């Protein structure tokens with residue numbers, strides 16, 4: 252696929268996160284001039300494999316490995332300064348020295364403070380007493396977005412000088428929790444070190460677009476975790492759908508010319524919440540092992556299941572996907588029959604559900620209708636012409652009415668092809 256000049260391409264996860272967006276963004280970034288994160292924070296974890304070396308990022312966009320492109324952290328992101336500092340150090344030790352000329356962190360991004368992390372853990376503990384906890388990553392993501400909605404949390408611009416930050420804390424004294432002298436000193440030192448990266452990224456992005464740059468927006472998590480359109484309340488706390496991504500950077504929505512939805516050939520979910528496609532038992536364990544489905548960030552084992560076309564069709568509409576990228580089909584190689592969820596039935600009535608579940612009780616009564624297709628032996632580069640595999644892809648395309656544009660056949664950057 253060719254990235255268009257003077258336009259943006261959006262890469263979105265359209266399951267529950269961990270679809271393999273990082274790899275696709277890395278592949279596309281070869282052509283990009285600017286790659287930006289637009290929402291979420293270090294709840295994300297992107298894995299890229301290059302020549303046998305594993306590179307994991309949390310806050311930095313997956314464009315870091317392509318020296319030709321600038322990278323940005325947009326206004327819609329929540330930034331933990333300690334995490335950003337450590338990540339820059341880590342990728343530097345792997346040979347990627349990210350200079351302030353290359354990385355731009357928007358002044359308007361919200362700052363994660365120790366207070367927000369504590370609150371995240373505290374709220375999860377409370378929830379686990381009365382109801383199910385959400386199973387957050389514990390990084391303070393939700394409380395930081397809430398703090399923004401409350402208009403009490405500082406933004407990156409406010410930590411660019413100690414005077415600003417002290418004034419901010421004095422106006423919102425409860426945010427000082429967890430910032431004892433030693434931590435505060437380290438925080439200010441970190442903020443000082445990050446200062447050269449703090450910029451008006453929205454203006455930079457718009458200027459670059461006007462000059463004909465090719466921009467990539469990298470979504471984090473997956474649309475099923477969108478705070479409005481996902482399985483609320485078991486979701487993350489930001490909007491992830493395509494309609495909100497332009498706003499996470501500050502570019503006009505009409506500058507986005509392509510919206511690529513990334514899916515795995517099966518599905519996974521971390522944390523709690525509705526997951527009709529979930530599989531259990533030995534087969535699930537085997538699939539988890541084959542796909543190495545353990546959290547990039549938290550190491551938690553992911554729940555695994557079949558591909559859910561009901562959810563995918565719903566999300567294709569909401570996001571206006573222009574193409575699908577299908578990842579990890581190689582993981583299913585050798586499995587005789589592959590399941591696909593093609594409808595939701597209501598357990599109580601045994602009738603097919605009309606519309607998408609909106610309440611918790613509707614979710615509890617979802618019974619997935621599974622269709623099985625023939626499996627394939629192997630999906631290596633160039634061998635895509637496997638009949639069973641093609642039939643699988645055609646079924647997805649037909650059901651969701653979106654063409655597939657990229658097929659990944661392995662973890663390495665080189666393993667995959669454009670259709």
Ligand code: IMP
Pocket residue numbers: 267268269294295296385386387388389390391392393471472473476485486487488521522523
């Ligand atoms: P939070 O984003 O830390 O508040 O977590 C809320 C929910 O989103 C939990 O179920 C997390 O497991 C899930 N989540 C957050 N970020 C990711 C991600 O990058 N991949 C997969 N799941 C995620």
Ligand code: MG
Pocket residue numbers: 268269295296297547
């Ligand atoms: Mg991930």
